[in-house]
Amino acid sequence: xxxxxTAAQVNELRQKSGAGMMDCKNALKETDGDMxxxxxxxxxxxxxxxxKRADRTASEGVVYIKTNExxxxxxxxxxxxxxxxxxxxxxxxxxxxxxxxxxYASKANSVEELVAANPxxxxxxxxxxxxxxxxxxxxxxxxVSVEGGLICDYIHPGxxxxxxxxxxxxxxxxxxxxxxxxxxxxxxxxxxxxxxxxRDNMDKTVIEKEIEIYKDQxxxxxxxxxxxEKIAIGRLDKFYQEACLLxxxxxxxQTNPRQIATLVNDFNKQNSSQIxxxxxxxxxxxxxx
Numbered sequence: 001x002x003x004x005x006t007a008a009q010v011n012e013l014r015q016k017s018g019a020g021m022m023d024c025k026n027a028l029k030e031t032d033g034d035m036x037x038x039x040x041x042x043x044x045x046x047x048x049x050x051x052k053r054a055d056r057t058a059s060e061g062v063v064y065i066k067t068n069e070x071x072x073x074x075x076x077x078x079x080x081x082x083x084x085x086x087x088x089x090x091x092x093x094x095x096x097x098x099x100x101x102x103x104y105a106s107k108a109n110s111v112e113e114l115v116a117a118n119p120x121x122x123x124x125x126x127x128x129x130x131x132x133x134x135x136x137x138x139x140x141x142x143x144v145s146v147e148g149g150l151i152c153d154y155i156h157p158g159x160x161x162x163x164x165x166x167x168x169x170x171x172x173x174x175x176x177x178x179x180x181x182x183x184x185x186x187x188x189x190x191x192x193x194x195x196x197x198x199r200d201n202m203d204k205t206v207i208e209k210e211i212e213i214y215k216d217q218x219x220x221x222x223x224x225x226x227x228x229e230k231i232a233i234g235r236l237d238k239f240y241q242e243a244c245l246l247x248x249x250x251x252x253x254q255t256n257p258r259q260i261a262t263l264v265n266d267f268n269k270q271n272s273s274q275i276x277x278x279x280x281x282x283x284x285x286x287x288x289x
Contacts, residue, residue: 003029003032003033005025005028005029005033009028009033009035010024010025010028012035013027013028013035013038013039013042023042024038024042027039027041027042042130059080059082059285059286060080060081060082060083060084060086060087060285060286061078061079061080061081061087061092061096061139061285061286062078062079062087062092062093062096062159062160062285063076063077063078063155063159063160063161063162063283063284063285064076064077064079064096064097064100064155064159064162065077065100065153065155065162065164066100066101066104067151067153071150071151071152071175071179072145072146072147072149072150072151073104073107073143073144073145073151074143074144074145074151074153074164075100075103075104075107075108075141075142075143076141076142076143076153076162076164076281076283077096077099077100077103077138077140077141077142078138078139078140078141078162078283078285079092079095079096079099079136079137079138079139080135080136080137080138080139080285080286081132081134081135081136082134082135083134086132086134089132091128091131091132092128092132092136095124095128095136098124099114099121099124099138102114102117102118102121103141103143104143106118107143107145108141108143109141109142109143110140110141110142111138111139111140111141113141114138114141125137140283142164142281144164144166144279144281146166146167146168146278148168148169148170149166149167149168149169149170149278150167150170150175150178150179150182151164151165151166151167152164152165152167152179152182152183152185152186153165153183153186154183154186154187154189154190156190159285160284160285161190161282161283161284161285162190162282162283163186163187163189163190163280163281163282163283164186164280164281165182165185165186165189165277165279165280166277166278166279166280167182167275167276167277167278168275168276168278169273169274169275169276170273170275171271171273174271174273177271178267178271178273178275181263181264181267184250184252185245185260185263185277186280187251188245188248188250188251188260189245189280189282190282191251192242192245192248192251193282193284194242194243194244194245194248194280194282195243195244196243196244196245197244197245197246197277197278197279197280198244198245198246198247199240199244199247202240202243202244206243207236210232210236210239211229211232211233211236212232214231214232214235214236215228215229215231215232217235218231218232245260245277245280246259246260246261246264246277247259247260247261248260250263260277261277264276264277
């Protein structure tokens with residue numbers, strides 16, 4: 001004899017599992033009203049949905065950052081889903097926040113490190129996928145730290161872009177003042193999207209690609225083959241000014257354009273400091289950059 005499933009039971013299971021009303025009702029019917037067994041069925045369904053969604057594209061979601069109180073450690077993470085609707089849902093945001101906390105606690109510097117340090121993430125992922133019915137994944141995670149320095153971060157409204165900038169040799173007495181400039185430079189990173197801090201740490205493959213592009217352009221302009229390399233090298237300067245953070249023009253300097261390197265140098269001169277812009281992490285939602 002079939003057990004009568006009440007609306008109250010369906011609602012209780014829905015509150016407990018976060019699954020849809022019909023899924024809860026069907027699970028309760030399948031288990032003759034046994035709440036625990038029905039909950040287990042929904043959890044298993046989450047795993048099934050995860051497998052079904054594995055080949056889908058997840059390019060929406062959020063970028064989150066967490067720092068410690070003295071700004072010496074920071075973790076940045078990108079968590080993705082399929083639609084902007086789910087990306088704004090309470091369930092997804094709570095899941096992304098939980099992952100950020102785990103990544104920060106374990107000082108994870110890759111997705112592999114995060115998962116290895118937190119075996120429960122697979123179960124958490126299956127549960128959230130079962131709730132929202134979309135592919136959910138962590139694209140990347142990074143943790144940076146500095147001694148005797150400062151980390152400044154910026155999240156663009158909407159949590160689609162996040163930047164973390166590491167500064168070395170920041171004296172305690174100027175930290176509060178430099179933090180304002182440091183955050184402005186983090187905003188610069190988010191807005192201008194540099195490839196590297198300076199020419200010295202630019203990826204060689206990126207440079208080689210640019211040189212080939214410039215050589216092709218010069219060739220199409222009818223330039224002699226023997227001088228194409230020289231022309232391409234000459235045109236790299238403009239690329240460096242756009243791609244290297246220290247060579248970029250500060251976005252706030254409209255009337256008196258200055259490079260980021262000049263800003264830091266000027267601060268050092270005024271405060272007898274030797275602050276160094278060491279590195280940055282830039283996460284653009286749905287991009288490998």
